[in-house]
Structures are given as structure tokens and as C-alpha cells.
Amino acid sequence: MKEISILIGGKAGDGIRQAGQTVSTLLNRIGYRIFFYDDYPSLIRGGHNFSIIRASEKRIIAHKDSVDIIVALNKDTAEKHKSRLNAEGMILYDSKAVDTEGVGIDFMQIVKQLDGLPIMRNTAAIGALAKVLGIEWPVVERVMKDTIEKQVALNLNIAQLAYEKVGTSRFVIEKLDQKSLPLVSGNEAIALGAVRAGLNMYIAYPMTPASAILHYLAAHEDDLGVVTVHPESEIAVALMALGAAYAGARSMVGTSGGGFALMTEALSLAGQGEFPVVFIECQRPGPSTGVPTYTMQGDLSFVVHAGHGEFLKVVLAPGDAEEAFYLTGLAMNLAWKFHIPTFVLSDKHLSESIFSFAADPDKIKPEPPLIWDGQGKYKRYLDTQDGISPLAFPGDPAATVKVTSYEHDEYGITTEDPDQIARMQEKRLRKKEGLIDELAKNEQVKIYGNRESKTVLLCWGSTKGACIEVAEQLGLKVVQPLVLKPLPIDPLRQALSDADMIIGIEVNATGQLAKLLSGHGFGIDHMILRYDARPFTVDGLLDKVKEVIS
């Protein structure tokens, strides 16, 4: 078997995500490509958590509703998910907690027998699962040693006892002859892409699903050479980032929609004062608190139009970990080349899912900004042909650097003179030409599936994974814009011009990309929208697309 999907479920506090990640690592180590989806409510104890690990011989970036194995640490898991099982599927369950058919093992009894802690029930489950999958014990042992931080020997004993209790394997997951890849979440990819592009400071206030960027960079400050700051609010976050950028530090902030709402004041300041800052917006369902730990693509319109006044910004929308990596690097370099705010628009499904990561770190380099040549008197807002004024930073013994939220002259002194005002507005907006040329050097619209097909699945962000697989199965074409502002009109026109039918596929209730495109003359024929705070799955979307095209 070259592909398998496993669902692990239990209560919050059972260590479900951790167990799922360990299983992902197991399958990664024997050459499989992984997509890991984590589904959890916003609570610390209780409730129902589950993870789906999909492993395949080929690259995958989506999960399916159907699974081959369910690992049930509690009754809820077996009951809620039984209907997902494929024909040959089976349930591996905790026989003390669950009464069902399949392979039942008393995990708690194993833990107790070896004097372990209740949380180690998931270690027993992993051991049993490894045997069910026919993975050789030394691989399990190695992964456990590499991934468990505390009480390694005890955990190993528990896993081994459970492994032995299973008896015979039910599946034969053969070892593949391909190199294991790093398993990286969307948030980690964002963090690493920023680091490659020269990130100096990451400033953020905790907010799901963006918090893991802060956690990851904070945990790796010294390994990666960055400084992280957790201030009092998102308002402070954004202003600190602007202050840091003024002083010459490459800074980035990250949040979700509600936090970004608080940052829009600073966003306009970045527009007026020409501050290079990268904003990461990891969407979750709104409005307001919405559904904090689930996913939605509901902030596209908000982010594209955010900020009072008129100014340039860039919005990039990655759909997998590699794109998250490259586009965050691009966002940083564009911010510093054009002295504008740039955005990476993610969502929970991209940010918190885990991918086999094949990006080439050498494809991102910190591109140095245009620095003042030291001639004459420094003017921060020098009116140049391309609108880009060379940079100098406080501390430069030859420059006085005046930045401002007010309309200003070239030196940075306040002005209310009509000619000056118009001139500076034109100077700032003039940068758009260069920005569009620069963006054109990058891939702005991706095409997948059958390029000849006249039926197009139009998607953006994390929805691409399911769309690509559906398109491959049905012989359709997928079009995914990576740049949402400024909208890449020509590449989009090329990608969509032959289409007889364009089906917009988005995880929101109103079709925000479709709306954005319709404002530029692109007609969308059908919409498939999901807004129950869950992402599209391959099989779920397949049925919906079939309905539309039949």
C-alpha cells in the first residue's frame, strides 16, 4: 500500500496533536510524504480533538474525509468518526474506554503496569499503531528517542509492550526508497522564510492560529539569530515594528483577523511614512471571536482593503508550506525594496497543518535595500523618478532621518501646502510601476491539473490542496493566484481566457476572491463555498465539483 490515512482522536489534554505528529514522523522516516491536519476546539481539557495523518508515496497537501485507520482513545472518537472508515478500514481502540469492533487494547493497563503517567496512554497507542502498520520496531524506537523529551526509557517500554500486544500487523506499509523531508507547519514555514530574507525582529501578541510563529521563533531565537518580542497588545506590536523598521531592523508581525483589526491604524502610518513592515494574517472564522481554532478564508476583502487613506501594499496568499516559505521571503524583500507594508495571508488550515517540506532555502536571500550614498543633505522622502527614496537610519553620523505620519516635504517636515501634498502622494503611488515589474519576475498565478481543460477550479490559499487532487481526478484545470494585491491581471487573463466554466472554490460564505476578480471583469460561473469553519477535503470537494460539472 502506497497511501494511508489515519485518524487519531481523544479529549483535549490526551496529547492528540503530539501523537499525530509522532505518527507523521514514523511514516516520514520510511519515505512517505505527509499531510497532517489537526482539528481541536478552543479549550484546554475535555472536548473532542482529532488529527488526520495522510501519508503517500507522492506529494500531497490535503486530507480526505475517509480514513483507513481510526485510533480511538475515547468513545467519542469511535462514534463520531466510524462512518469515515474505508471498506478495509479498522479501529484501533482503547478497550477500557471504547466498545467497538477492531483491535482493542487496554492502553491504560499497559501504562499502569509500567508505572507510567496517564498521558502516556498515547504512547501506548502509537506503539500499537506502529505494529498494526507493520513498521519495524527499530524505526519506532528511533523516532521515539528523537521526539520524546522526557522519560524516554519509560515511554519506550510502554510503546513496546503495546506493540507486542497487537500480535500481527493488519497493513503492510512498505518502506519507500525516497529521502525523508522535514515536516514543517505553515507557521514554521512563514517563520523560516522570514529568517531567510533577513528577519531581525518578530513582534507578536498571542492569537490563534498565528501564535505558533511566535512560539517557534522564540524557541529558536539563538539558532536562527532573531529577536522576538511579545508586547501588551496588537496596537503596540504594530507600532514597535514600525519603530524597529525606522531604526533599520527587518521586522515582522503576526496575528489573526481580530488582532489585525487593531493594527490597521499602524498600517496607514506605514503607508504614509513609508515603513517597510511585513504583516502575517492567519485567518480564522469571524466575525469577531468567531470560531477561534478553526479555519476560514474570510479576511481577504478586509486585508486587501485595510487602512484609511490611499497607499500601496502587497498581499500574498500561499497555499502550502513551500509557498508560505517563499512568499514570506518575497514579502520581506518587497517591503524593504519599496518601503511599503506587505502581507502574507494565511489561515488556520495552512498555518497549523504540517507538510513534507521540499523548499530550497537558497531561493530566498535578503535583498539589500537602496541605501543613501552619503552625498549632500539626507532627505528621507527624496522625490525620485521611481518614487523610492534611499534609506538611512538613526545613528548614521551624516544623516538626520525624519519620518512622519503627517504629510510632509522631502526632508520629513510637516506640510499642508497643496502642491507638496499632491507631489508626495504621487511620489508614493509612483512606486507601483516598479512593484508590478518586480512582482512579474515571480510566479504570480499557479496552474495545476489539465492545462487544456476548459473547466477551471479557481482557488486561493490553503484550498489549493484539495482542488489540485480533484482536478487531477476529473481532468480539470486549477488556477491559483499567489498575489492578491496588486492583482496580477495579465497572468490571470492568460490563465482564465480559454475557460468555458470557472468554478470559484473558497472557504468563506460570500466568495471573496470571486468578488475581487469580478471587479476586474472576470466572470465566475459557479461557486462552491464552505463556511462551517472546516477546510475542504479531497473526497468532500470531489462530490461537490461533480455535481456542478455533471
Added chain:
Amino acid sequence: MTTPKKIETYAVNTWCPGCGNFSILTSIRKVLANLSNEGFDLHRVAMVSGIGCHAKIVDYVDVNTFYSIHGRVPPAMTGIKLANPDLTVIGHSGDGDAYGEGVEHLIFSAKRNIDLTYIIHNNRVYGLTTGQFTPTSPTGFKGRSTPMGSPEEPLNPIELMIASGATFVARGFSGKIKQLQDLIRAAIDHKGFSFIDVLQPCYTFYDTYNFYRERVYEFTGQEHDASDRTAALAKAGEWAYREGERIPIGIFYQVERATYEETLLRGRIPVKLSPKDIRPVLEKHI
């Protein structure tokens, strides 16, 4: 030699004649000129203002400046200081700016004891928005938003700052310019969060010049132990930003404590950092 005149810009001053801001501007220029003459490179100064009459000060001083937005001076300063701790960062805000819109940031700056100097131009009225009550206006203040009188008790920012962890807390008066210069200089020299509430009249909307003239008295370290928190709070309580007979001006509180940037940065200077290779970190993800 650097004279205060040399750190002027070409900007035309638009404060009302008689505005207390002129004394603060004169004082800051004088202090900066002195620092320069002692060998300090003024290119290492970064000055931040918010929005309001006070904020125009950055247009009138020819050093690095960040004319920011209402209430957000502390985080803007914090970003600058953390990115490059070699800079000397001086902030200006009005009372609406620092004690209203930005009070959360003010408290956190004090709590962190980040090495900044923060000067509040406290005229106890909104000037640029033409005369509304502020967090330090006295109860009953009749402004354009409170024609029946302000329904709120004024905030005592000196008490607030001592309680929040500031390590240098002072009050000055724009009519006592010599002392004001000394306070600003002491605040800059102090390592940690230095806060000065400067009482000033708003000649147009709330002319308190005579009120202060009759009531302020200067105190020094000789008669007040500024390292004693209890004594500092007692001194701060002598005047509650209402009526009152005597208003103390001087350094209420000054102690040493580890600064935020020292603790957070551990000697690193972000503007000089080069990110490291990500490959060793990625290896751990396999």
C-alpha cells in the same frame, strides 16, 4: 560648539504665542546642545512625538525624529530602542495622548523599565481639537465635550508611574525653565524608564499660568529621599490635579533596576544581527 540655534529646522513654528510648549522646546534644545558639546553625537538621538500640539516639536528640532500617532509614542520608542539600543530615545506626548489614548502603553513602558525618556506636555486640555477635558483636567472642567463640567476625577500620573514601575518620575513646570532643563538632563542620564510630567498652560483653551505660578514649589534631593517609594508616593499625593495650595515640582522617585532591553536582548543588537542558516533547524524536523 553646538548652540541651541544650530539644532533648529526651517519649519515655521505654529504654536500660539504664550504656549507652554515653547519652554519645553527651548529646554530640549539646550539639553541637546549641552550633550553635543560634551562630545555626544546627536545623530544617536531619536525623538518621537504623538499627535496634538506637543507633537509639532519634532519639526522644530533637527535630530532624527519619528512623528508618530496619537497615544502610540511608547511602542514606537520601544521598537527603536530594541532594534538599536545604542540610540538615546526621547519621547514627547500630550496628556490626552499619554494618559488617554495611550495609557496602556505608558503603564507597560514603566513596568518594563525600558531605557527611554518620556516628556509629557501636560496642559490638561485638548488644544488641537479645540478644548475638551483630558484625563488630568479637574472634575467639573467645562470643555466643549462637557459643557456641564467633566464628570471624572483626574488621574494623578505621578502616582500612576511610581505604581507601575517607572524608575525615574519627575514633575516640571514650563514656567521654571532652568529646573526643567535639569530634569530633562537627569531623565536622559538615568538608565531606565524616565518620566517627566510637565505642567504647562494652554494660553488659548486653559490658561493655568498664574494658577501654577502661585502654587508650584521646587524640591530637591536634600529635602526628599527619591529612593524611598513611600515618601515618593506621599509627595505625589500632595497635589491631586484639582485645586490645592501647593504643587511640588522635582524628582519624586529615582531607583536603579535592570532595563527591559538589557534583559530581553542579552547583549544582542537587532540591527546588527545576521540571521543564521536555517538548515540545522530544518534537520530537526525530519
